[in-house]
Amino acid sequence: MQAGPLILVTPSTEEKGCEFYDYSLSLSETYLDAITMAGGLPVVLPCAPSPKLVAEYVRRCDGVMITGGDDLQPELYAGKISPELRKTVGRTDAQRDLLETLVVKECFAQEKPLLAICRGQQILNVTLGGTLFVDISTQVKTAINHTRLTQKDRVVHDIILESGSLLAQTFGKTRIGVNSSHHQAVDRVARPLRVTGRSEDGIIEALELRPEDAGLMPYLLGVQFHPERLVRGYPEFAELFRSFTGACALNRRKYEVQDIGGRR
Numbered sequence: 360m361q362a363g364p365l366i367l368v369t370p371s372t373e374e375k376g377c378e379f380y381d382y383s384l385s386l387s388e389t390y391l392d393a394i395t396m397a398g399g400l401p402v403v404l405p406c407a408p409s410p411k412l413v414a415e416y417v418r419r420c421d422g423v424m425i426t427g428g429d430d431l432q433p434e435l436y437a438g439k440i441s442p443e444l445r446k447t448v449g450r451t452d453a454q455r456d457l458l459e460t461l462v463v464k465e466c467f468a469q470e471k472p473l474l475a476i477c478r479g480q481q482i483l484n485v486t487l488g489g490t491l492f493v494d495i496s497t498q499v500k501t502a503i504n505h506t507r508l509t510q511k512d513r514v515v516h517d518i519i520l521e522s523g524s525l526l527a528q529t530f531g532k533t534r535i536g537v538n539s540s541h542h543q544a545v546d547r548v549a550r551p552l553r554v555t556g557r558s559e560d561g562i563i564e565a566l567e568l569r570p571e572d573a574g575l576m577p578y579l580l581g582v583q584f585h586p587e588r589l590v591r592g593y594p595e596f597a598e599l600f601r602s603f604t605g606a607c608a609l610n611r612r613k614y615e616v617q618d619i620g621g622r623r
Contacts, residue, residue: 364421364607366399369459369479371428372406372452390426390476393587397600399607408458417465422472422578422607425459425479427585430543432456436490447494447542460486472578472606477541480566480581489549494542501560505539512588515539518564524555525567525580529602530595537564537584544583551575556582577613578606 368390376383386403394401401424404416417423430449433440435456459479463486466473475483481491492498495505507515514536520527527533545563548554551572556565566581580603589596
C-alpha cells in the first residue's frame with residue numbers, strides 16, 4: 360500500500376512551553392487530524408528559520424500547510440502605525456514570521472502545493488508584497504463580528520465565493536458558512552493573488568492565484584477561516600482537505616515520473 364502524501368505543517372510558538380518553560384512549538388491537533396483524515400501524512404516543521412533547512416524540508420515534502428496563530432509584526436506590512444492601533448496588536452513572533460516567509464518563497468520556487476489558513480493567508484499575502492488591516496474593528500466599518508473565539512467550531516457567517524474558483528468547485532456552490540476567529544485580515548492583495556471569497560462586509564476570506572499566474576504552482580489556496588475546526592461538525596469541509604492532499608499526491612507522482620525518466 361502506497362503511503363499518503365507527506366504534508367509539511369508550520370506550528371505556532373510559545374515563549375514558555377509546558378515541559379521546561381522555554382521557547383516551544385504549539386499546534387492544535389485539529390490541523391493534523393484534518394490532513395490525516397484526507398489521506399495525508401503530516402509532519403511538523405521546527406521553528407528554525409534557516410533558508411537551507413527550510414528549502415530541504417520543502418524539497419522532501421509533497422505539499423505545505425501554513426497554520427493560524429499570533430499576529431504578524433506590523434512592521435512587515437504597515438510601516439509606522441498610531442499608538443492606538445499598536446495597542447490592538449497581540450503577541451508577535453519575529454522568528455515564526457521569518458520562518459513562514461521562507462516557506463512561502465520555497466513553495467513558489469519548488470512549485471509545491473500550498474494551503475494557507477487564517478494567519479497563513481495573511482503571511483502569504485504579506486510575503487508577496489500585500490498588506491493587512493491591523494485591526495478590523497478599528498479600520499473597517501462592519502456589522503460582522505469576526506472575532507468569535509467561543510464559537511470557533513461553529514459556522515457564524517456566510518462568505519460569497521467567485522464562480523469557477525477552486526473553493527466554489529470544491530464545495531459545489533458559491534455561498535458557504537464559515538467560522539471566524541480573527542481581528543486582522545488582508546487589505547491590499549499582492550500579485551499574483553486574486554480574491555475568490557469575501558464575507559458580506561467585504562472582508563477578504565479566500566485567495567487563489569490569478570488565472571494568468573495559475574502555472575506558478577500546482578495548487579494554492581488561502582482562507583481566512585479555520586476549515587480544520589469544521590471538518591467534524593460540517594463534513595463538507597473535509598472536501599477542502601481532500602482537494603489539497605489530492606493535489607499533493609499528484610505533485611508527488613509528477614516528481615516520481617521525472618525521477619524515473621532521469622535515471623533511464
